[in-house]
Amino acid sequence: MRAAYPQIEGDVDRDGIGVHYEVFGEGEPTLFLVPPAPISHSRLWKGLIPHLSRHYRVVTVDGRGNGKSDRPTDLGAHAVDLNVEDLVAVLDATGTQTAVVVAHCHANWWAVSLAHTYPDRVDALIAIEPGVPYLGRPQPHWVETAPHWDEILEDPQGWELNNRHVYVTRHSDWIEWFFGQQLVEPHSTKQFEDVVGWALESTGEVLAAGEEGFDEGLPGRKAVEEICGSLRIPTLTIHGDLDVCQHVDRGREFARITGGELLVFEGSGHLTPAREPVKVNRAIRRFVDQIEGAPMPSHTWTRGLSRKRKALYLSSPIGLGHVRRDLAIAQELRGIEPDLEVDWLAQHPVTAVLESADETIHPASEWLASESGHIASEASGHDLHCFQALRRMDEILLANFMVFQEVVEEGSYDLVIGDEAWDVDYYWHENPELKRASNVWLTDFVGYLPMPDGGDHEAYLTADYNAEMIEHIARFPRIRDRAIFVGNPDDIYPEVFGPGLPKIRTWTEEHFDFSGYITGFTPPTPAQREEWRSELGYDLSEKVCVVTVGGSGVGRDLLEKVIDAYPKAKEMVPELRMVAVAGPRIEPESLPRHQGLEVRGYIDRLYRHLAICDLAVVQGGLTTTMELAAAQRPFLYFPLRNHFEQNFHVRHRLHQYGAGRYMDYHDTDPDQLAQAIADEVGREVHYREVETDGAERAARMIAELL
Amino acid sequence: MRAVEPVSTGFLERAGVRLGYEVFGEGDPTILLLPTWTIIHSRFWKMQVPYLSRHFRVITYDGPGNGLSERSTDPDRYGAEEYARDAAAVLDACGVDRAVLVGLSLGGKYGIRFAWMFPEKILGLVMIGPSLDLGMSLPERQAVFDRLYEPAVADPQGWEKYNIAYWHTSYTDFTEFFFSQCFSEPHSTKPREDAVGWAADSGPEILETESLAPEPEPADREALAGLTCPVLVIHGTHDRIAAHAAGEEAARLTGGTLATLAGSGHIPNVRDPVKVNLLLRDFVGGLAS
Numbered sequence: 002m003r004a005a006y007p008q009i010e011g012d013v014d015r016d017g018i019g020v021h022y023e024v025f026g027e028g029e030p031t032l033f034l035v036p037p038a039p040i041s042h043s044r045l046w047k048g049l050i051p052h053l054s055r056h057y058r059v060v061t062v063d064g065r066g067n068g069k070s071d072r073p074t075d076l077g078a079h080a081v082d083l084n085v086e087d088l089v090a091v092l093d094a095t096g097t098q099t100a101v102v103v104a105h106c107h108a109n110w111w112a113v114s115l116a117h118t119y120p121d122r123v124d125a126l127i128a129i130e131p132g133v134p135y136l137g138r139p140q141p142h143w144v145e146t147a148p149h150w151d152e153i154l155e156d157p158q159g160w161e162l163n164n165r166h167v168y169v170t171r172h173s174d175w176i177e178w179f180f181g182q183q184l185v186e187p188h189s190t191k192q193f194e195d196v197v198g199w200a201l202e203s204t205g206e207v208l209a210a211g212e213e214g215f216d217e218g219l220p221g222r223k224a225v226e227e228i229c230g231s232l233r234i235p236t237l238t239i240h241g242d243l244d245v246c247q248h249v250d251r252g253r254e255f256a257r258i259t260g261g262e263l264l265v266f267e268g269s270g271h272l273t274p275a276r277e278p279v280k281v282n283r284a285i286r287r288f289v290d291q292i293e294g295a296p297m298p299s300h301t302w303t304r305g306l307s308r309k310r311k312a313l314y315l316s317s318p319i320g321l322g323h324v325r326r327d328l329a330i331a332q333e334l335r336g337i338e339p340d341l342e343v344d345w346l347a348q349h350p351v352t353a354v355l356e357s358a359d360e361t362i363h364p365a366s367e368w369l370a371s372e373s374g375h376i377a378s379e380a381s382g383h384d385l386h387c388f389q390a391l392r393r394m395d396e397i398l399l400a401n402f403m404v405f406q407e408v409v410e411e412g413s414y415d416l417v418i419g420d421e422a423w424d425v426d427y428y429w430h431e432n433p434e435l436k437r438a439s440n441v442w443l444t445d446f447v448g449y450l451p452m453p454d455g456g457d458h459e460a461y462l463t464a465d466y467n468a469e470m471i472e473h474i475a476r477f478p479r480i481r482d483r484a485i486f487v488g489n490p491d492d493i494y495p496e497v498f499g500p501g502l503p504k505i506r507t508w509t510e511e512h513f514d515f516s517g518y519i520t521g522f523t524p525p526t527p528a529q530r531e532e533w534r535s536e537l538g539y540d541l542s543e544k545v546c547v548v549t550v551g552g553s554g555v556g557r558d559l560l561e562k563v564i565d566a567y568p569k570a571k572e573m574v575p576e577l578r579m580v581a582v583a584g585p586r587i588e589p590e591s592l593p594r595h596q597g598l599e600v601r602g603y604i605d606r607l608y609r610h611l612a613i614c615d616l617a618v619v620q621g622g623l624t625t626t627m628e629l630a631a632a633q634r635p636f637l638y639f640p641l642r643n644h645f646e647q648n649f650h651v652r653h654r655l656h657q658y659g660a661g662r663y664m665d666y667h668d669t670d671p672d673q674l675a676q677a678i679a680d681e682v683g684r685e686v687h688y689r690e691v692e693t694d695g696a697e698r699a700a701r702m703i704a705e706l707l
Numbered sequence: 708m709r710a711v712e713p714v715s716t717g718f719l720e721r722a723g724v725r726l727g728y729e730v731f732g733e734g735d736p737t738i739l740l741l742p743t744w745t746i747i748h749s750r751f752w753k754m755q756v757p758y759l760s761r762h763f764r765v766i767t768y769d770g771p772g773n774g775l776s777e778r779s780t781d782p783d784r785y786g787a788e789e790y791a792r793d794a795a796a797v798l799d800a801c802g803v804d805r806a807v808l809v810g811l812s813l814g815g816k817y818g819i820r821f822a823w824m825f826p827e828k829i830l831g832l833v834m835i836g837p838s839l840d841l842g843m844s845l846p847e848r849q850a851v852f853d854r855l856y857e858p859a860v861a862d863p864q865g866w867e868k869y870n871i872a873y874w875h876t877s878y879t880d881f882t883e884f885f886f887s888q889c890f891s892e893p894h895s896t897k898p899r900e901d902a903v904g905w906a907a908d909s910g911p912e913i914l915e916t917e918s919l920a921p922e923p924e925p926a927d928r929e930a931l932a933g934l935t936c937p938v939l940v941i942h943g944t945h946d947r948i949a950a951h952a953a954g955e956e957a958a959r960l961t962g963g964t965l966a967t968l969a970g971s972g973h974i975p976n977v978r979d980p981v982k983v984n985l986l987l988r989d990f991v992g993g994l995a996s
Binding site for chain 1 (some may be wrong): 893894939964965970990993
């Protein structure tokens with residue numbers, strides 16, 4: 002899922018070539034984001050659109066040759082003036098009289114030409130890694146390979162791939178080489194996949210025509226310098242000093258000639274909008290507000306000693322388990338520090354739980370892009386590749402971090418508590434100067450682990466993500482003031498982070514404190530259990546089996562399989578009473594029916610049913626399984642396929658408690674499932690006791706920071 | 708020692724009074740830090756001058772009655788219009804055409820008058836805890852204004868000390884009380900000592916003369932509504948001298964920005980100098996571009 006979708010999109014017809022545009026937000030002024038094409042398209046701006054469109058109106062365009070625009074192969078169709086006229090046509094079509102243009106790489110020459118030819122349409126130019134011809138100095142590999150552009154080379158290597166015939170016949174070789182060189186920053190696997198993927202949406206033929214069209218009819222060096230020097234608009238140039246496409250001197254020269262501001266990113270390559278989106282977002286915002294002369298807003302500042310203690314709590318919306326334990330921790334914290342005010346920055350479905358608990362939800366919560374929606378969109382059947390789903394959530398996490406950062410800068414918080422708030426943890430380590438409060442990190446697992454089906458490449462990716470996390474914490478120990486592992490050292494999966502990386506357990510014991518598990522509720526005593534049973538309408542002679550698959554639509558397949566097993570199970574256990582809970586996203590009516598089987602959409606306080614049942618059939622999520630472990634109930638659990646956390650971390654932890662029976666969804670047929678139900682239902686179990694003081698222990702660790 | 712010394716110092720004479728001014732730094736634009744009630748002198752800007760003068764040119768001067776300026780005995784010379792003319796004369800003497808004016812308390816009133824009388828010379832106006840005639844005085848303050856010229860009561864307590872007869876017999880006790888009210892924040896011993904010390908450079912005769920100064924025309928409310936320059940009002944919620952509501956009203960009348968300082972008293976530029984400095988820099992920086 003994207004973090005933001007356009008309010009309007011459309012195409013302009015330019016002599017038969019369709020050029021696509023999108024419009025986001027409605028503030029002032031309009032920012033016109035122009036990507037280089039055909040090498041890339043408007044998704045290049047995915048890290049900027051959600052933030053900028055909350056403050057300004059944003060128009061994006063797919064340059065001819067990629068994205069949702071047409072792909073002419075004739076070099077004449079890629080002339081600079083045609084590209085410039087495309088921009089004018091999009092401005093006209095979107096009713097944009099003037100705009101601040103933001104361009105990347107060689108799109109800056111189009112932007113400069115636009116400002117030069119249509120000075121009344123451009124308020125300012127933000128030139129990112131500008132590829133304005135001649136300025137500064139070119140990278141030597143462009144100069145060296147240019148004479149051989151049209152030749153047929155024997156076994157070209159490296160920069161020699163910059164060749165028309167390579168483009169046309171081995172397009173992806175060139176693209177992978179080119180972007181492999183550009184992403185000089187370590188841990189850029191996701192950005193690499195993105196930019197390569199966008200480039201490959203076009204073809205080598207189109208790309209070659211684009212290159213040739215760009216060069217055709219370029220004015221000489223002097224004319225380019227004069228055009229740049231004649232611009233009468235404010236400019237901001239952003240340039241990575243390790244850029245191997247456009248030399249940083251080109252950016253320096255552009256800033257100098259235009260009399261504008263220069264922002265050099267040290268250690269960055271050619272793709273700062275993708276690789277340093279937080280800094281680029283903030284630089285754009287500051288520049289635009291400055292040139293617009295935005296008046297200082299009225300506001301209140303509270304002097305230090307007049308402030309109440311305040312915490313901002315972020316509770317991950319992926320699974321409902323976090324909010325239960327977070328509420329328990331917040332309650333314990335207030336016991337220690339009664340004046341503590343807690344604001345929650347949270348999203349659905351967490352907000353529903355918080356509202357019913359009368360907690361204060363920060364109004365900026367409405368700006369958060371949906372993480373649970375994204376995860377649901379990534380699941381298919383009884384399968385969720387949660388590592389890849391998390392990687393593909395990058396733009397949502399970034400969008401939400403930008404919201405968080407504004408909240409924390411305005412809110413005078415003493416403390417940020419992030420329960421698996423991946424965005425805060427990651428981007429504060431990436432932008433350590435933005436940290437504004439003491440910071441608590443909570444998690445119930447450490448370490449991305451590859452699924453066997455993913456092969457070597459997935460093992461490489463998970464190791465790279467783990468390595469980045471380890472480096473973050475080694476380099477900036479001041480970002481996490483307290484890291485709390487919700488569990489015990491024995492719960493940690495006995496593996497290493499990856500080849501050459503430390504053991505997960507050793508490293509975690511060095512870098513975390515352990516609160517023990519936090520269920521967020523107290524399991525009933527045997528006497529209470531009988532009371533609850535009759536309150537909930539279950540007869541003591543019945544054998545109650547509760548089937549639940551969580552709040553998302555992911556569980557339908559499992560639900561159907563259990564329902565298929567019901568007749569056989571009922572035959573084997575005549576006193577069986579099965580209650581299947583469909584949850585909010587699955588229509589109960591859409592499921593198969595059987596005599597005696599109860600299918601319910603929603604059950605109030607489901608945990609009470611789970612706590613007294615004779616058997617539960619569930620997915621492999623930590624919260625529900627540990628709830629059942631704490632209540633000493635027999636249960637069958639089916640981890641989602643490809644979900645490393647459920648398959649490794651949760652399963653390992655349940656093993657520590659001796660709790661539950663692991664089942665493989667794909668290897669279990671309804672008859673086997675019926676047999677497992679018959680074996681387990683009503684079985685007396687003796688799991689290791691689940692601790693009940695976890696929330697209090699976590700709260701005491703956190704309160705030390707207040 | 709001061710944190711920063713002036714790059715130049717000068718005197719000028721206007722309407723029979725010799726006025727002293729100091730210039731710090733050399734950036735652009737120029738910020739003129741106005742005098743306030745003449746009970747204290749321009750050292751009350753000591754927490755602003757070093758920071759602001761690294762970014763802008765900063766001019767301070769003393770009004771009649773304290774600091775480097777002459778102790779005038781003419782009540783008319785203490786009117787807001789005279790203060791505005793003095794400010795214009797200081798800018799002229801420094802060769803400055805236009806400046807941002809910043810005034811504390813009564814200095815806000817002087818700033819409004821300057822903006823009203825010399826709109827071409829002002830880039831922006833900042834009023835900190837402005838003490839204005841908007842009919843919005845704090846009730847306990849209004850009561851003492853009404854008793855200002857009454858005979859002193861025996862063993863006066865609190866605001867009963869705000870009485871000219873009492874000033875003549877117990878000036879230091881009065882200033883200690885008064886600045887305890889200005890600095891209502893806990894742990895304000897040093898700011899109070901500073902202010903009491905600066906007050907010793909003025910005296911009861913001068914304050915009595917000042918109290919007889921004429922009110923300007925048109926009144927503050929009408930002048931505020933007519934201002935066209937950008938305005939920032941900084942006002943503490945615990946201001947016991949000038950009501951926060953009056954600052955809010957001043958921002959509303961001018962369409963300006965209100966920065967509320969929750970928990971702050973009447974002189975936040977001394978007591979919360981970091982926040983005030985950053986606000987001033989943001990405001991002036993926003994004007995410059």
